[in-house]
Amino acid sequence: MPTELTVTLVVVVVLITLVLASIRIVREYERVVAFRLGRLRGPLGPGIIWMFPLLDRMVRVDLRVVTLTIPPQEVITKDNVTARVNAVVMFRVTDPVQSVMSVENHAVATSQFAQTTLRSVVGRADLDTLLAHRADLNEDLKHSIAEQTEKWGVEVAVVEIKDVEIPEMMQRAMAREAEAERERRAKVISAHGELQASHELRDAALTLSEAPASLQLRYLQTLLELGADQNSTVVFPLPMDIIGPLVRAVDQATSGGHAEPAPPAPQRKPGLAVVDRNLEGESR
Structure with missing residues (x-):
């Protein structure tokens, strides 16, 4: 009786041990590719699965997105400029069976293929494209790598x-x-500013020529501004047709009245006629 009890206990313990050893827990983001005596059983999980010892072998596959950093690569661009370029690749497993059956290590294979593709794609672009149009290069890299890793x-x-x-x-x-x-760009902007300023000055001159009194008001305003600064010397330009007769009179007086007749004065502009009349009125 004791012997039979002992054997029974041993059998129960062995069975419990086998059951516990056969239980596997697969997380929600994992799948298990199982092999029984070398033959594929297919992807299993998530949850509790049974794996018999000595008969089954399993490979866990992570379905989450994996971030893979490509180490810096020495690249010669299309315009013969040497550059060091690194990149990052994000991928995930969509078919656990193919990721185990088609390649030994899908992460290492993806990393190696991404390095060679990076050198190839960047080598076909010039430096300006590499610096200013990375989006196009990124899309080309993604398409080239995905075409191979899809298998x-x-x-x-x-x-x-x-x-x-x-x-x-x-x-x-x-x-x-x-x-x-x-x-x-600064010179072009300055030239455009001068051009616009010349146009505005031309319009202002045309406006003043249409209203002669406005020119006199402008002179008076300028005198007022100069006087407000408390300057000891004021230089104020006057038209030659106004001061011309005065200069000729002074020359006649100094030469004893035998000065040669002066050439006729140029025709006055309408904008200066009012100023001249005002000066003559003040002299009277």
Whole structure:
């Protein structure tokens, strides 16, 4: 009786041990690719699954998005500029069976293929495209990598170029080019401003010529502004047709009245006639 009880207890313990050893818990974001005696059983999970010891072997596959950093790659661009480029690839497994059956390690395979594709795609672009049009290069990289990894049951979600390192000499050349471009824009803006100012001055001159009294008012306003500054010397321009007769009279007086007849005075502009009449009235 004791012997039979012992055997029964041993059998029960062995069965409990086998049951406990056969239980596997698969998380919601995982799948298990199981093999029984070398033959595929298919993806299992999530939840509790049974794996018999010595008969079954399983491979866990993570279905979450994996972030893979591509190490810096030495690349020669289309315009023969050496650059160091690194990128990041985000992918996830969509077919657990293919990710195990088609490739030994899908993460390593994706990383290696992404490195070679990065060198190939960047080598077909020039430096300006690499610096200013990364979105197009990212889309090209994603399409090229996804075309290969789709056979492995891997879906590429995002491919982004992170950093682009160029030689210091090239950086200085680009800085000089940017500075020259800014100077060019400044000169163009200044020229446009002068052109607009000349147009405004022309319109103002036309307006003053239509109303001669406005020119006299402008003179008086200028005198008022100069007087407000408390300057000891005031230089105020006067038209030659106003001060011309005075200069000729002084020359006649100094030469004893034998001065040659002066040439006829030029025709006065309408804008100066009012000023001249005012000066003559003051002299009277």
